[in-house]
Amino acid sequence: MEFPYRTYLILFLVLSLSTLPALSYTVFSPVDNYLVDCGSDDDSTVDNRRFVGEESSNSGSLVSHSDGSIPVRNNNSFVNSSPIYDTARVFTRPSKYEFEIRDKGTHMVRLHFQTLNSSKFDFFNAQFHVLVNDHVVLSNFSGGNIVIPRVNDYLIWVSSEKLVITFIPAKPSKFAFVNAIEVISAPKDLVPNTAQLVTSEKIVNFDGLEKQALEVVYRVNVAGPKVTQFNDTLWRTWVPDNEYLESSFGSKSLYFGGRIKYQKGGASREVCPDNVYNTARVIQSTNDSIPNVNITWTFPVVGGYKYLVRMHFCDIASISIGLLYFNVYVNGNLAYKDLDMSSVTNYMLASPFYADFVVDGDDLSVLTVSVGPSNKSLAHTIVGILNGVEIMKMNNSMGSLDGMVCADWVSRSWPRGNVGVLFPLVFAVCLLLGISMVVQRKLIWNEGYSFGWSKLPVDVSETSVKH
Structure with a gap:
């Protein structure tokens, strides 16, 4: 009766030794792991990963502020394409997603874009900005430039309890959209200091x-x-x-x-x-x-x-x-x-x-x-x-990854109230004042007066890259 037990013991040891290389490391399991299928009510599986539909009960602590947003589904599904590209959320005014952050530090942020065949929106007319916390990651991004699914991949340092992704149409006649979002806490050794x-x-x-x-x-x-x-x-x-x-x-x-x-x-x-x-x-x-x-x-x-x-x-x-x-x-x-x-x-x-x-x-x-x-x-x-x-x-000195614009300027670029009328009015008043000053200076100069002058200050503070 000892033979079978001895055989099982030997087999167990052989299998244990053969699996040691595979068990010598642990599979990465991120603390923050948000996979969002935007515009979808249902979850989608991509490469054994579950993207959660925005309206799904599995959405967890994801908070979506989508005033003026509309879920859109593709009229004709793409052949051999991931299901996350069959839906999108369209934004006709500034909107944002907020993600609760439990593991402060570097986070991987991936934004998925693919234009859809829709009777509601012409996706080639999309033009928008995207902010991630205090960084401009996309400026005047156009749907007309997307031929195949596009994934924009970022590494963002997060020191607060929330990561905020904001979508802002470039102008009232345009719109923004996104098909899927990933927010994942990165391994601590991914980006050194x-x-x-x-x-x-x-x-x-x-x-x-x-x-x-x-x-x-x-x-x-x-x-x-x-x-x-x-x-x-x-x-x-x-x-x-x-x-x-x-x-x-x-x-x-x-x-x-x-x-x-x-x-x-x-x-x-x-x-x-x-x-x-x-x-x-x-x-x-x-x-x-x-x-x-x-x-x-x-x-x-x-x-x-x-x-x-x-x-x-x-x-x-x-x-x-x-x-x-x-x-x-x-x-x-x-x-x-x-x-x-x-x-x-x-x-x-x-x-x-x-x-x-x-x-x-x-x-x-x-x-x-x-x-x-x-x-x-x-x-x-x-x-x-x-x-x-x-x-x-x-990121450049403006905190931007796409152009010499800062996040605050982009946030304020969207018209508020009657600001569309106010801006031209202010511009006209400033122009008239400028012309008036020039005329007055010419008159005084012609009367024989002279002026001292001082150099304008140039030491305006500016955030610069540490090095």
């Missing part, structure tokens, strides 16, 4: 990063396929790098089928998933000489902002530790010299590492990242590697 500010002259610390508002502009899986929300612990999408690769000459793609070894205090699956770290583009020395070649990726950007550039590395190519040294460049400037992958990963292969750089994009129309051999690179080894890239726009 300090990064390296890289310029052509120097590299210095950039502090206060975590409290900046960020818009994800690019999230790229180097040498790999598209990674969907279903395969990412934070429900992100990573696109292939082919479109941004300037030249693949001298490089090759690599896939790794083994286990990515995350270490405590280093990169986590929430920072970047396995499916990004297990592919890479590499430069390899195949003889006694080091190839004189860099791999470069080019990304169009909007000028007038700083950008956070996050580069992901994982040595899935070397046959041994202590062999991989290379340089990292951002906008052609040396950002990391002689990066030693063994040193930054505690001398462990297939262990991920990422580096954060801040660049000033005031005069830029494109942003480039590159990797290539360094003076410490060794012959017959890998001399350059990159697994993933993220580029995030940082």
Whole structure:
């Protein structure tokens, strides 16, 4: 009778050992996790995630202020499209959503947009602004620019007990809309407080990063396929790098089928998933000489902002530790010299590492990242590697991610009462007063009088990015 028990015990031990890698990390479970299917009465399931209809009893502590808002359903459902894009809430006047925040800190805010076929509204006529707390995230956003479902992805620092998303039509003849909203508390290690500010002259610390508002502009899986929300612990999408690769000459793609070894205090699956770290583009020395070649990726950007550039590395190519040294460049400037992958990963292969750089994009129309051999690179080894890239726009001095306008100005731009008549009247009075002053000055000048003058004050306070 002992044999069956001994067999069961052995089987149990084998199964336990085989599942240890899978149980070596906990699945991310956010404290704040709002998924809203706007304009819908019913819940929708997308990639095993439940988006709650606004009128559903499961809406929890979500408070929607939607005066002048109308739920709209698509007349003809989109083929092979998520159900959250079959409904929308339309706003004909300023309206807002309020979300109760239990976990203060960085939150992921995603806004889903898709124009609908509706007899009530021409979605191509939509034009509106969107505010998230004190930040302008969209200014004069147009429905006519949406061809396929669009997801705007933001990282917002929240220090209060509420996160407020406000939709404001650009003018009374226009309207705003949204199909779905996600508000999710982010892992504490997702956005650090300090990064390296890289310029052509120097590299210095950039502090206060975590409290900046960020818009994800690019999230790229180097040498790999598209990674969907279903395969990412934070429900992100990573696109292939082919479109941004300037030249693949001298490089090759690599896939790794083994286990990515995350270490405590280093990169986590929430920072970047396995499916990004297990592919890479590499430069390899195949003889006694080091190839004189860099791999470069080019990304169009909007000028007038700083950008956070996050580069992901994982040595899935070397046959041994202590062999991989290379340089990292951002906008052609040396950002990391002689990066030693063994040193930054505690001398462990297939262990991920990422580096954060801040660049000033005031005069830029494109942003480039590159990797290539360094003076410490060794012959017959890998001399350059990159697994993933993220580029995030940082809010400007106005607290805006879309134009030189502040949230207060946008909030006050909506006409109130007879303000539509008042503004032209005030403008006319100011114009007449200005003309009168000019005429009086000319008359006095002609009579022989002279005037002293003082320079207008220019030291008006302005919120600036900390660095």
